[in-house]
Structure formats: C-alpha cells, structure tokens
Amino acid sequence: MFLRRLTRWQAEQQREVMANLYMECHGLDGPGGGAARKAFLERFERHVQEPxxxxxxxxxGAVLAGCLYGFRAERGGTLADALRNILPAEAAAHAGAGRLFVITELMVVPEYRRLGVATRLRDLLLSRHTTDVIVAATPPGAAHEVLRAWSYAKLGELTSPPREAWLGPGPG
Structure with a gap:
C-alpha cells in the first residue's frame, strides 16, 4: 500500500477521481447517484479552499484504495460555529482559538476495509498538524466503525449536509 499526500492543486486536479471513489465507497453507483455525486463535488470544491x-x-498498484482529507476550521466559519455548539467546553475553547482540525471525508473501498488502510491514512494526515482538537464530521455510514476503533466519541448530528460529528482523543 502506497500512501501519498496531495497538494491543494493535485487534489483539485483529482476531483473527478475523488468523486468516483466517493460513489464506490458509499454504494451510490446506481440510478439516482448523479445528485449525490454533484453534492460531493460541490463540497469537495469548498473544502479544498479551506485553510x-x-x-x-x-x-x-493502480487501484485507488482510499482517501482521507480535512482542514483547520476557521473561527467564525460555518462548520466551526456548528461544532462549537456540541463540543465539550474545553474542546470548544481550543476550537475558538483556531486549534481545531476537522476530518471531513474518510473513504476506503470495501475490499480494502479492515486492513488498517484508514488508520494509516489518519496517521499520515495528522502527522503534520499541531491542533489541540480533532473532530471528524463525516457522512453517516461505515466511517463510524473506524471512528469508534480510533476511540473517537460521537458528539451529535450536523445538518446541511447531514454529518455525524465525532471528537478525537487528541494529539499524541
């Protein structure tokens, strides 16, 4: 398994590939999947621009097995404000100081699940971030199994788009 960090520019160039991965990971390849794909692409385009x-x-090999991405939530941003209302007080204080990193998408294709791929992705992603609070705000579904395994605690639900918020155990 080869892990690779992508620059913002590389991520933007791979948007269609990421949309294909999203559709495969969420089992949305059938009829009616066009709206889900479009919504993912719109979110992805916004997320790539985040600080x-x-x-x-x-x-x-030649198979894209998974992807994990996130960003530092800006104080006063929509996501940071939504999370502030459900974070424990100490975590909310750190988040208010701009020390909140949000994992917004975790995707591993079914045949590579339960092989440690998601954990390796997380370890590499978080290796260069010095935030005090790690939150996963991911679509409801298979991701919560791995979040539980990582000792994340479910905080609650977010809307528009529907997301589950999970508080990570913190750095190191």
Missing amino acids: DFDMVTANS
Whole structure:
C-alpha cells in the first residue's frame, strides 16, 4: 500500500477521481447517484479552499484504495460555529482559538476495509498538524466503525449536509 499526500492543486486536479471513489465507497453507483455525486463535488470544491486543507490517498498498484482529507476550521466559519455548539467546553475553547482540525471525508473501498488502510491514512494526515482538537464530521455510514476503533466519541448530528460529528482523543 502506497500512501501519498496531495497538494491543494493535485487534489483539485483529482476531483473527478475523488468523486468516483466517493460513489464506490458509499454504494451510490446506481440510478439516482448523479445528485449525490454533484453534492460531493460541490463540497469537495469548498473544502479544498479551506485553510490548511490536507489530503492523503492510499493506492494498491493502480487501484485507488482510499482517501482521507480535512482542514483547520476557521473561527467564525460555518462548520466551526456548528461544532462549537456540541463540543465539550474545553474542546470548544481550543476550537475558538483556531486549534481545531476537522476530518471531513474518510473513504476506503470495501475490499480494502479492515486492513488498517484508514488508520494509516489518519496517521499520515495528522502527522503534520499541531491542533489541540480533532473532530471528524463525516457522512453517516461505515466511517463510524473506524471512528469508534480510533476511540473517537460521537458528539451529535450536523445538518446541511447531514454529518455525524465525532471528537478525537487528541494529539499524541
């Protein structure tokens, strides 16, 4: 398994590939998947522009096996404000100081799940971020199994788009 960090520019260039991965990971390849793909691409385009956007991919040979990305949530930003209302007081204080990193997408294709791919992606992604609070705000679904395994605690639900918020155990 080869892990690779992508620059913002590389991520933007790979947007269609990421949309394909999203569709495969969420089982949305059938009829009616066009709206989900479009919504993902719109979110992805916004996320790539966020401060400290960071993305890592996992490849097995020519197969894109997974991807994990996130960014530092800006004080006063929509996501930071939504999370502030559900974070514990100490975490909210750190978040208010701009020390909040949000994992916004975790995707591993089904045949590579339970092989440690997501954990390796997380370790590489977070290796260069010095934030005090790590939150995963991911679509409801398979990701919460791995978040539990990482000792993340579910905080609650976010809307528009629907997301589950999970508080990570913190750095190191």
